[in-house]
Amino acid sequence: MSHRRNPCLIRPAAFLALPLFAASVAALSGCDKLKFGKKEAPAPVPTTVVKKGPTRPDIDYAKIRPNELGRIPVIMYHEIGLKPDRNDPGLVRTPTQFKADLQSLYNAGFLPVNLSDVVNDSIRLPAGKSPVVLTFDDARETQFKLLETDKALQIDPNCAIGILDAFHKAHPEWEMRGTFFVLPKSKVTMESFRQVGMGGQKLAYLVEQGMEIGNHTTLHKSLRNMSPAQIQEEIGNANNVILASVPDAKIRAMAVPMGKFPKDKNNLKYLMHGSYQGKRYDFQCVMAAAYRPIPSPAAKEFNPEKLERISPADGLNGLGDWVKRLKASNPYPVYVSDGDPNVLSFAKGDERLVNFARLEKQGKLANPYSPFGGAGGAKPIVAGSDAAAPPPVITGPGTKPITGG
Numbered sequence: 147m148s149h150r151r152n153p154c155l156i157r158p159a160a161f162l163a164l165p166l167f168a169a170s171v172a173a174l175s176g177c178d179k180l181k182f183g184k185k186e187a188p189a190p191v192p193t194t195v196v197k198k199g200p201t202r203p204d205i206d207y208a209k210i211r212p213n214e215l216g217r218i219p220v221i222m223y224h225e226i227g228l229k230p231d232r233n234d235p236g237l238v239r240t241p242t243q244f245k246a247d248l249q250s251l252y253n254a255g256f257l258p259v260n261l262s263d264v265v266n267d268s269i270r271l272p273a274g275k276s277p278v279v280l281t282f283d284d285a286r287e288t289q290f291k292l293l294e295t296d297k298a299l300q301i302d303p304n305c306a307i308g309i310l311d312a313f314h315k316a317h318p319e320w321e322m323r324g325t326f327f328v329l330p331k332s333k334v335t336m337e338s339f340r341q342v343g344m345g346g347q348k349l350a351y352l353v354e355q356g357m358e359i360g361n362h363t364t365l366h367k368s369l370r371n372m373s374p375a376q377i378q379e380e381i382g383n384a385n386n387v388i389l390a391s392v393p394d395a396k397i398r399a400m401a402v403p404m405g406k407f408p409k410d411k412n413n414l415k416y417l418m419h420g421s422y423q424g425k426r427y428d429f430q431c432v433m434a435a436a437y438r439p440i441p442s443p444a445a446k447e448f449n450p451e452k453l454e455r456i457s458p459a460d461g462l463n464g465l466g467d468w469v470k471r472l473k474a475s476n477p478y479p480v481y482v483s484d485g486d487p488n489v490l491s492f493a494k495g496d497e498r499l500v501n502f503a504r505l506e507k508q509g510k511l512a513n514p515y516s517p518f519g520g521a522g523g524a525k526p527i528v529a530g531s532d533a534a535a536p537p538p539v540i541t542g543p544g545t546k547p548i549t550g551g
C-alpha cells in the first residue's frame with residue numbers, strides 16, 4: 147500500500163478558510179468638527195488602528211502540554227449489533243462494547259467533534275482535551291432505530307444514537323457529535339437507516355442534534371473502474387436525494403465505499419467535486435477505510451483528499467490499541483487542545499511540521515512553547531512527531547488495512 151509511506155500522493159486542495167482575527171489595518175476618518183465658525187485644532191487621533199489578534203492562552207503549559215500538531219483518531223463504525231462478523235471484527239460492535247468504547251475514550255481525555263470541525267481546523271475543546279471523530283457508515287438500522295409506541299417514536303436505547311444520547315446525558319461535556327456516511331433512499335436501500343418512511347425524519351434529527359451527514363454514494367458500489375459520469379452519478383444522486391429531504395444538511399465529506407478509490411488518477415477529483423442533473427457537490431474531504439489516526443489539520447502532512455480512519459476492533463491497530471499508543475506517542479503523539487481555536491500551540495522544535503500558509507490564511511497565532519519552561523525551548527518534545535522518524539513498525543497478523551467501509 148504505497149499510501150502508507152507517502153500519504154501525500156495528492157496535492158491538498160485549497161481550503162475555504164475564514165479569515166478570523168485577521169489583523170486588519172483600517173484608516174480612521176479625521177476628526178474635523180467645526181464649531182460656529184471657530185475652527186478648532188483637530189484632536190490628535192491615531193490614523194490607524196490595528197485590530198487585536200489572538201493572544202497566547204494563559205494555561206499551565208507544563209501540566210497541560212497542548213499539542214495541536216498531534217494526531218486525531220477518526221473511528222469507523224458500521225453495525226451496533228449482537229452478531230459478530232468473523233471476517234471483519236471491526237464491522238460489528240455490541241451495544242456493550244460501544245458503550246465501553248465511549249467510556250474509555252472519555253477516560254483517556256477525548257471529546258467528540260464533527261469531521262468538519264477537524265477539516266476546517268475549528269476544533270473547540272477545553273484545554274487539555276483531545277478530539278475524536280466518530281463516523282458511522284452505510285446508514286444501518288442499528289445506528290439509528292426508532293421504536294413505535296402508541297403516541298410517539300422512541301429512540302431504541304441500544305442503537306448508536308440511543309447509546310450516544312445516554313452517554314451525553316451522563317457526561318454533558320461529551321456532546322452529540324458524529325458524522326454519518328449515509329446511503330440515501332434508493333431501490334436497493336429502501337430508506338436511510340432501513341425503517342421505511344422514517345429516513346428523512348432521522349436525517350433531520352441528526353442535523354438538529356449538531357451531528358453531520360456525509361456522502362457514501364448511492365448504491366455502495368466500488369468506484370474503482372467507474373467513468374467520470376458514473377462516479378458523479380453515484381455521488382451526485384446521493385447528495386440530491388439527501389438534500390431533497392434535509393435541505394439544511396451541509397454535506398462536507400464523502401467516504402469511498404469499501405475504501406476503493408478510482409484506479410484512474412484523473413478521476414480522483416470527482417470524489418471531491420462534480421455535478422449530477424445540474425446540481426453540484428463540493429466536499430472538503432474524502433475518507434478512506436484504513437487505518438491510522440489522521441494528522442492535525444494544521445500539519446503540512448494533512449491531506450483532506452485521503453483521510454484514514456481506524457477500526458473499533460479489539461487488538462492491533464484497533465481503537466484501544468491506538469488510544470494507548472497515541473497517549474504514549476508511539477509512533478504519533480495525540481492532539482491536545484490549548485483551549486483556544488485561534489491559537490496553534492505546539493512544542494518548540496516542531497515548527498517544520500506546521501502548515502504556516504494555512505495558519506496565516508486563518509489569522510491564527512502560532513504558539514511554540516517550551517514544555518519544561520524557560521526560554522529557547524531547552525527540551526522540545528519531538529518523540530513521534532519528528533518528520534525524520536521511521537515509519538511505524540507494524541508486523542504480524544492484522545496489519546492489513548482494514549477495508550469494508
Ligand SMILES: [Zn+2]
Pocket residue numbers: 283284362366403404550551
Ligand atoms: Zn460502506
